[in-house]
Amino acid sequence: MQIVILNDATEVAAYGADIFTAQLNKNANSILGLATGSTPVALYQALIERNKAGEMSFKGVTSFNLDEYLGLDGSHLQSYRHFMNSQLFDHIDIDNANTFVPPGDAKNPISACHEYEEKIAQKGGIDIQLLGIGRNGHIGFNEPSSGLTSRTRVKTLTKATIDDNARFFGADEYQPHLSITMGIGTILDAKKVVLLATGDNKADAIQAMIEGPLTAACPASALQMHRDAVIVIDTAAASKLKDIEFYRHIEAENQKLQAYLASL
Numbered sequence: 001m002q003i004v005i006l007n008d009a010t011e012v013a014a015y016g017a018d019i020f021t022a023q024l025n026k027n028a029n030s031i032l033g034l035a036t037g038s039t040p041v042a043l044y045q046a047l048i049e050r051n052k053a054g055e056m057s058f059k060g061v062t063s064f065n066l067d068e069y070l071g072l073d074g075s076h077l078q079s080y081r082h083f084m085n086s087q088l089f090d091h092i093d094i095d096n097a098n099t100f101v102p103p104g105d106a107k108n109p110i111s112a113c114h115e116y117e118e119k120i121a122q123k124g125g126i127d128i129q130l131l132g133i134g135r136n137g138h139i140g141f142n143e144p145s146s147g148l149t150s151r152t153r154v155k156t157l158t159k160a161t162i163d164d165n166a167r168f169f170g171a172d173e174y175q176p177h178l179s180i181t182m183g184i185g186t187i188l189d190a191k192k193v194v195l196l197a198t199g200d201n202k203a204d205a206i207q208a209m210i211e212g213p214l215t216a217a218c219p220a221s222a223l224q225m226h227r228d229a230v231i232v233i234d235t236a237a238a239s240k241l242k243d244i245e246f247y248r249h250i251e252a253e254n255q256k257l258q259a260y261l262a263s264l
C-alpha cells in the first residue's frame with residue numbers, strides 16, 4: 001500500500017483529483033469505479049471544476065458505482081444513483097448511458113448482481129476504483145465478516161452503518177437495511193484502488209486496515225493484498241497509526257524516486 005498523509009480534507013481531495021485527472025489524460029476511455037458518501041464530495045467538486053476548465057473530459061468514460069440501497073429506485077433522494085447524478089454526473093460531460101449503479105429496484109436482485117459483474121467484465125474491468133471506508137472498516141457495503149473474495153451480491157447492513165447513514169433519512173422515512181454491493185473480490189480486481197479518508201472518526205478503521213491483520217473483521221484490510229492501492233488520508237485519520245513516521249519517510253523517498261524517474 002502507498003500511504004499518503006496530507007494536512008487536511010482539501011489536500012486529500014486535490015490529491016485524489018490529480019490521480020483521476022492523470023488517468024483520464026492517459027486513457028480517455030477509462031473505466032472508473034466510483035463511490036458515494038461524504039468523503040468523495042470534495043473530490044467530485046474538484047473533478048467538476050477541472051472538467052469545466054477543460055483539463056480533462058469524461059466523454060469516453062464508463063463508470064461503475066460500488067453499491068446501492070436495495071429497495072430504492074434511482075429517483076429516490078437517498079438512492080446512490082441520485083447522489084451520483086446530483087454530485088457528479090449532472091455537472092460533467094459524461095454520457096449518462098455509460099454510468100452504472102447497481103439497480104436498487106431490480107425485480108430479481110440476485111440475477112442483477114450477476115449481470116453487474118458481467119457488465120464490468122464486458123467493459124474490460126475497472127481501471128481505478130475509488131473507495132471510502134466505514135468506521136467499522138467496510139468498503140462499499142462489504143460489512144465486517146464479508147468474504148475476502150466475494151463478488152457483487154446482496155448484503156445486510158450493520159446497525160453501525162444504518163446509524164451512520166440515518167442522518168440522510170427523515171425521521172419517518174423508510175431506511176433500507178439491505179444493499180447490493182460489489183464484493184471485496186470485485187474491488188480487488190480493479191487495476192488500481194484509491195481509498196480516501198478524513199477525520200478522526202476514521203482513525204481506528206485506518207489503523208486496523210493498515211497495521212492490523214488481514215481479516216474479514218476489517219474488510220478494508222483486504223487492500224493489503226492489492227498490488228496498487230493508494231491510501232490518501234489526512235493527519236486526523238492517520239492519528240492512530242503506530243508507525244506514522246515510517247510511512248511519511250517511505251512517501252518522501254517515493255517522491256524522490258518519482259522525481260528521478262521523471263528526469264530520465
Ligand code: PGA
Nearest residue numbers: 037038039040132133134
Ligand atoms: P463517508 O462514508 O465518506 O460518508 O464517511 C464512507 C463509507 O462508509 O464508505
